[in-house]
Amino acid sequence: MHGSRIASTLSRRHFILTAATAAGGFMIGIGAAPRTAHAATVPGQPWNDDNAYPPNEIDAWIAIDPDDSILIRYQRSEMGQGSMTALPMMITEELQCDWSKVRIEYASPNRNLRQNKVYGPSMRSAGSQTVRGSQKLVQQVGASARERLIAAAAAHWIVPAAECSAAQSVVTHNPSGRTLRYSELAADAAKIKLAAEPAIKTPAQFTFIPRPMPRVDVIHKTDGSAKFGMDAQVPGMVFAAITACPVPGGKLKSVDDSALAGAPGIVSVVKLPNAVAVVATDTFWRAKRALSRLHPEWDVGAAGAVSSEELSKTYRAALSEPMLTARNDGDVDQAMSGGAKIFEAIYETPYLSHSPMEPMNATVNLQPDRLDVWVGTQAADEATEAAAKASGLKPEQVYVHNAFVGGGFGRRDANDEVKQAIAIAKVVKRPVKLVWTREEDTRQDKFRPHAVVAFKAATGADGMPSAWSMRVVTSSIYASIGRSFPANKVEPQAVNGLDNNGYNVPNTRVEAAIRNTHLPVWFWRAPGVNQHIFAIESFLDEIAHASGLDPYQVRRKLLAGKPDWVKVLDAAAEKGDWGKPLPPGSGRGIAICQDDDSLCAQVAEVAVKPTGEVKVNHVTVALDPRYMVNPLTIAEQAEGSVIFGLSAALYGKITIKDGAAVQGNFDTYRLVRLAEAPKIDVHLMPSGGKVWGGVAEAATPPIAAAVANAIFAATGKRIRSLPISDHDLRSGAA
Amino acid sequence: MITIEVNGTSKQIDIEPDTPLLWVLRDIVGLTGTKFGCGIAQCGACTVHIDGKPMRSCSVPIGALDGKKITTIEGLSPDNSHPVQRAWIAEDVPQCGYCQSGQIMATVAFLKEFPAPTDAEIDANITNICRCGTYERLRRAIHRAADLIKA
Numbered sequence: 058m059h060g061s062r063i064a065s066t067l068s069r070r071h072f073i074l075t076a077a078t079a080a081g082g083f084m085i086g087i088g089a090a091p092r093t094a095h096a097a098t099v100p101g102q103p104w105n106d107d108n109a110y111p112p113n114e115i116d117a118w119i120a121i122d123p124d125d126s127i128l129i130r131y132q133r134s135e136m137g138q139g140s141m142t143a144l145p146m147m148i149t150e151e152l153q154c155d156w157s158k159v160r161i162e163y164a165s166p167n168r169n170l171r172q173n174k175v176y177g178p179s180m181r182s183a184g185s186q187t188v189r190g191s192q193k194l195v196q197q198v199g200a201s202a203r204e205r206l207i208a209a210a211a212a213h214w215i216v217p218a219a220e221c222s223a224a225q226s227v228v229t230h231n232p233s234g235r236t237l238r239y240s241e242l243a244a245d246a247a248k249i250k251l252a253a254e255p256a257i258k259t260p261a262q263f264t265f266i267p268r269p270m271p272r273v274d275v276i277h278k279t280d281g282s283a284k285f286g287m288d289a290q291v292p293g294m295v296f297a298a299i300t301a302c303p304v305p306g307g308k309l310k311s312v313d314d315s316a317l318a319g320a321p322g323i324v325s326v327v328k329l330p331n332a333v334a335v336v337a338t339d340t341f342w343r344a345k346r347a348l349s350r351l352h353p354e355w356d357v358g359a360a361g362a363v364s365s366e367e368l369s370k371t372y373r374a375a376l377s378e379p380m381l382t383a384r385n386d387g388d389v390d391q392a393m394s395g396g397a398k399i400f401e402a403i404y405e406t407p408y409l410s411h412s413p414m415e416p417m418n419a420t421v422n423l424q425p426d427r428l429d430v431w432v433g434t435q436a437a438d439e440a441t442e443a444a445a446k447a448s449g450l451k452p453e454q455v456y457v458h459n460a461f462v463g464g465g466f467g468r469r470d471a472n473d474e475v476k477q478a479i480a481i482a483k484v485v486k487r488p489v490k491l492v493w494t495r496e497e498d499t500r501q502d503k504f505r506p507h508a509v510v511a512f513k514a515a516t517g518a519d520g521m522p523s524a525w526s527m528r529v530v531t532s533s534i535y536a537s538i539g540r541s542f543p544a545n546k547v548e549p550q551a552v553n554g555l556d557n558n559g560y561n562v563p564n565t566r567v568e569a570a571i572r573n574t575h576l577p578v579w580f581w582r583a584p585g586v587n588q589h590i591f592a593i594e595s596f597l598d599e600i601a602h603a604s605g606l607d608p609y610q611v612r613r614k615l616l617a618g619k620p621d622w623v624k625v626l627d628a629a630a631e632k633g634d635w636g637k638p639l640p641p642g643s644g645r646g647i648a649i650c651q652d653d654d655s656l657c658a659q660v661a662e663v664a665v666k667p668t669g670e671v672k673v674n675h676v677t678v679a680l681d682p683r684y685m686v687n688p689l690t691i692a693e694q695a696e697g698s699v700i701f702g703l704s705a706a707l708y709g710k711i712t713i714k715d716g717a718a719v720q721g722n723f724d725t726y727r728l729v730r731l732a733e734a735p736k737i738d739v740h741l742m743p744s745g746g747k748v749w750g751g752v753a754e755a756a757t758p759p760i761a762a763a764v765a766n767a768i769f770a771a772t773g774k775r776i777r778s779l780p781i782s783d784h785d786l787r788s789g790a791a
Numbered sequence: 792m793i794t795i796e797v798n799g800t801s802k803q804i805d806i807e808p809d810t811p812l813l814w815v816l817r818d819i820v821g822l823t824g825t826k827f828g829c830g831i832a833q834c835g836a837c838t839v840h841i842d843g844k845p846m847r848s849c850s851v852p853i854g855a856l857d858g859k860k861i862t863t864i865e866g867l868s869p870d871n872s873h874p875v876q877r878a879w880i881a882e883d884v885p886q887c888g889y890c891q892s893g894q895i896m897a898t899v900a901f902l903k904e905f906p907a908p909t910d911a912e913i914d915a916n917i918t919n920i921c922r923c924g925t926y927e928r929l930r931r932a933i934h935r936a937a938d939l940i941k942a
Contacts, residue, residue, distance in 0.1 A: 137886030137923045271883050278888030279876045281824015281864035285889060288823035296818065321807060339806065341827075342814040414828050414836060414889040414922045463826075463889030464922050495829045689883060693928070697886055700924025723833035723920060732914035734926035 097145060097159035099273045101282035103135070104163045104431075104458040113243050115205065117168060117175040118198045119152070121243035125226050127154050130164035132176035133187045134435050135274055136462035136469070137697070138753045139690030140187040142272045144195050146686055147188075150265040151199025151258060153223040154239065161273055166437040167456045181436035183470055183580065185653040185751020188686055192749055196257035202246070204255045209245035210237045260684055260745065267743075269689035274461060286460040287492065289420035289431035294488035295324050297481050298344035300353065301332035301501050304716035306575045307357035309333055316350045323347055327484045332477065336485050341492050360575035360716040365507075368713060369405065372509045372530040372572060376403070380528055380568035383547040384556040387564035392524030396515020400600055403511045404592035405778040408504035408711035410718070411581060412726060415463020416498040419478040422488040423448060428455045428479070433462035435470040443472035447479040466701070467580035471503060471538075496721035503579035504711055504718075506531045510555070510592040520604025521614060524564035527555045527593065530572055534584060537577040553585025554758060555593055559622045559651060560615035575716065582701055583754035586652045591706070591779060594648035594762030599775060608766065609635050609647050616649075621744045625649065625658045625679045628740050633660025633677030642666065643674075646766025648759035655750030656681040659699070659759040661735070663767035669787035673703060673735040673764055683750040685743050691752045692739040698756035699737050704729045706761035708780050727782075793857045797822070798866025808854025812846075813837045815853045816863060824864040824892045828920070835919030838893035839863050845900035864892035867899065875899050878936035886923035894919050898933055907937055 111128065114120040120128040129148050135141035145161050169176045177194045184190075203223050210228035211218040214235060221230050226239040277283035302308065312333045314326040322338040333353045337343035393399065420431040421444075428448045434440045437459040445452040462469055478491040493501065508531035517523045534550045535542045542548050547556075547569045556567040581587060597615075601608040609630050616622040626649050630636075635645060642665055649658040662675040678695050685691055708727035712719040720726040739756075765776040768786065776784055793804045797820055804815055811830075816822050816839070825848060828836030832847040839848045840862040867873045871880065875898050885891040897919050905912050913933055921929065 137888065139886070271880070272885075274888065275880055275883055275885050276871055278885035278891050279879045279895060280867070280871045281822070281892050283888050284823070285826075287827065290821065290823070340810055340814040340818040342810050342818075343807070345830075346809075412922060414826070414834065414887065414920070416827065462887060464887045466922075492827070495831075693883065693886060693925070696927045697924035700926060701922070703924075722831055723829050724831065728920050728922060729924070729926075730920055731917050731926045731930065734924070734930075737927045 096271065097142070097156050097161060097273050099141060099161040099277070101277040102284045103461060105165060106458070107165050107167050107456050115202050115243055115247050117164070117172060118148070119202050121239050123240050125155065125238055125240045126158045126160060127226070127239070129159055129161050130176070131161050132164040132169070132180050133191065134182035134437065134459060134462050134465070136182060136433070136435065136465035138182070138187065138694055139272050139687060140182065141274060142270060143188050143686040143690060144191055146266055146268070146270060147192065147195045148199035150263055151196050152203050153225065155226045156265070158226065163437070163459050166441045166459070167453065169438055170441065170452050180438040181470060182465070183435055183467065185753045185755070189749035189751055193257065197254060200255045200257050201251065204251055205246040205249040206239055206242045208249050208251065209242040212245065213237065267685035267688055270687050272690060283461045285415055285463045286420065286431055286433035287415055287418050287463065289460070289490060291420060291422050291431070291488040294420065294490050295336050295338055295485060296341040296344045297327070297334045297336045297478070297489050297491040298341065298348040299332050299334040299477060299491060299493065300348060300497060302355045302357065303500055303718070304355065304357040304360050304575070305577055306360055307331060307355045310354040310356045312351055312353040314351060317347050320347050325485050326351070327481050329477070329480055334477070334481050334491070336481060336489065341490070345494060357716055363574060363713055363716045365407070365713045368507060368574060372507065373403065375530040375570050375572055376509060376511045376528055378570060380570040381545065381547045382566065382568050383552045384565060384567040386566070387524070389524045389526050389564045389566040392564040393513065393515045396523060397518055398516045400514045400516070400603065401512065402596055402599060402777060403509060404595065405509045406507065406588035406591060407709070407779060408507050408576065408713070409581060409705055409709045410499045410502040410504060410711055410720070410726060411466045411468035412499060412728065413464025413466060413468060416495055417474040417493040418491060419474045420488070420490040421475070421478045421482045423479060423482040426450070426454060430455065430457045430475055431460060432457065432475055433460040433469060434472070435462065435465045439470060440472050440475055444475050444479060447476040466582045467584070468502065471579070495723070499721050499726055500718040503537060503577040505581035505587065506534065506578040508588050510589065512592070512596045514596070514600055516600060516604055520606050521611065522562050522597070522600055525562055526566045527568070529555065529569040531569065532573045532578050533571045534578050534580060536573055537579060550585040552589070554589030554650060557651060558593055559619055559649065561617060562615065576713065582698070583652050583757045586650055586758040587702065587705070590648065590650040590758035591761035591765065594650070594759065595765050595776065598646070598762070598766040598769065602769065612647065612649060621681060622649065622656055624742065624744065625656045625681050628679035628742060629658035629660045629677050632679065632738060632740055633662070635660055642771055644767040644770025644772070646763040646768070646770060648762035648766065650755065650758045652755040652758055653751030654683060654748045655752060655755040657755040657759055659756070659763045661760065661763035661767045663764055663771055665768060665771045665786055667788040669785060669790065671707065671768065671781060671786060673733070675736045676760065676763070678737060678739045678756055679742060680739065680752070680756060681742050681744050681750065682752045683743055683746055683748060685741065688741055691741055694753050695739040695756040696737045698754060699760050700729050700734055702757035702760035703735070703764070706764050706779060706781055707733070708782050710780050710783070793853055795853070795856050796860045798861070798863060804853055806853060809852045812839070812848040812851045812853055812856060812861070816848060816861070822863050822865050826889055826892055828890065833920070834890065835897055836890045836893040838896040838919065840896060840900060843900070845897050864896060867895070873899065874939035875902070875936040878932040878939055882928045882932040882935060884925050884928045884932050886925055890919060890921045894921065894929060898936060902933070902937055902940060906940065908933065
């Protein structure tokens, strides 16, 4: 586990040669950023080993080597969203250093503990918060280092600091033209305490960002050198396979391990309160195969009778029961009584698993006074606390080495795999790598909640909605994560996308009732929004069509006075060829959402064959992230978010039978592959303003509605529940 | 004892013969670029070449491979210089990156058979799953790699 911290010269040089071609011409809304060959690096093993810190640190974030190469530490997680490139770019903006000489590694969560949260209040990557939630902090880090380097130079020359400036890792005394390199100033700068922290730049003052910049981690993801948690190798480690009770909340009753007598390399059968694990030497396969020969008995209680059908009935029945009010504008009931026409529809969305490509895993080395954990986690600081609790050691004795994360989407912050690995290590007293099978990863997921929404709307003489009511039944993510929430309030995820919809409907009421089950539910890319935008954007489409109005124009009218929303909607419609003729059996659908303070509108073009087969041919995305650091990675996130949402829209469903998830592997939990992937055009249009928007989630919610609305345009069939594959779309089918 | 050649180096493997090649590569040989995604040949994250043919190594027992030549992502080039790797870097394809070793190995073999592929040929032959949804750039990279190989 002690690989080189610096990427090989060879691969870095190659990267510089090839990086210049990587930026695509996909943007509108920013000036033509120069295509530069600048390229920072990150090692294939992105963590440091916490054994020693380099001698030439300016502070916990930045070290400057004698050759002017600059180490910048990245304090959150890299799970594909590109923030390990974006945040150091922001530091570079303030530090005025040479990006081609920047190298990046993960900040240590252990050091964060020991040094009073020197990396900020949270190391978590979630909620599209990594960039916008760190923006001020990392800008301050860069600005402070720059001012201390300038102060060190000014002291050396005995001149006022105000006469000096910094650029490209050099401080210049402007009147005399004298220069000192950052590397010559680093030792002195480290000792300087500024009287006051410098002001950070406003976006208008940025000169380095926004700029499309190739991701620093890509070169390690094309040659197999990127280290994921799964790839940890610790001398003397053994391998563990686990199966937890398939019915969440159930307990292990008994397991007969006599079947494993004589099997090669079995170290131990570890019985945990709700799981059984087999530990073996040499290969994970040994442990996995042995585990498959055990037939544990579980105590599942009443939850063992729960099914999806019953849950759906319960949720739909609860639609008519008392609810908590999340929003109540105007007088919905009075408006309904005077409405020209009433519309009603119920929408339903199922449980979903996160299904990252890298199944959950953790490798631990538990010693009497030190615990090392290798894991890809969305929250290395929270993993540290959880590991301390599970091991009985002090948090300061726990070293979490965060790896490249093989997909998170909200799943990788629960630390259940870390706690299991520690429990197993306590028994076998050796370093252990615990790996979940794909089936375990699916069935022991904490799902995107199941939800039903009942809509009722009244339209006026012009066909436009004058009042609407939305009643939600779903389960509580906060209850699952153990966060308390006032009983008289609706938790945001339960109504996200509905209560904060952008439309000016004077009479709007949004209510919710929570019905928790034994199944834990969790944050899943764009929580709440990912399912409620399907519902509200489909329902609005129903009203538009029934009123004989253009769904795009209806939205446009309802968004009057909100120029940022209208701009995004117009861009999607224009670039998505809204209104242009299509062959029979094809259609376009439009949808818009707000998520994490970003706005996203999409137009999907869909063909439905007489056999009922749906092909999404083209998706046009207009995204307003308010501000941008790296437009290249933002576009990549938008493209990926569309595919993520499309898998859910077309195929995604976790079915519950006898209290357990039916689906296990990718043969039953289908995901979009290349052949089903539409052409995606992304148009970025940052509008500025007070807040920065998140970019990793906002393009997931609209796709299901855009596709379902396109299917209606193509076939006249309205999809009111997901996935679409559950519906018979053959021509002639009811 | 089974003898295989991995990226040009001979390896003696002493393990149960039904052990899938994937776990031999990862846990015994120590090459972790080949990934475990599903274990049932569905996702393709474990794709390697066996005597030049793309195979999903999670579903190939080591006992069937005596004398075979295996190429993994680590053996594709010493310096990321294979045209498919260069195309992947140029198009900035990977996000989380976990599936990309398999995507690249599948593409290398595919382009040998289809040196100037159409989109339909790509659709029919590149069936690996990418959960991050990098397909837009992945498709561009396949075409770019074909051009690089021709050049």
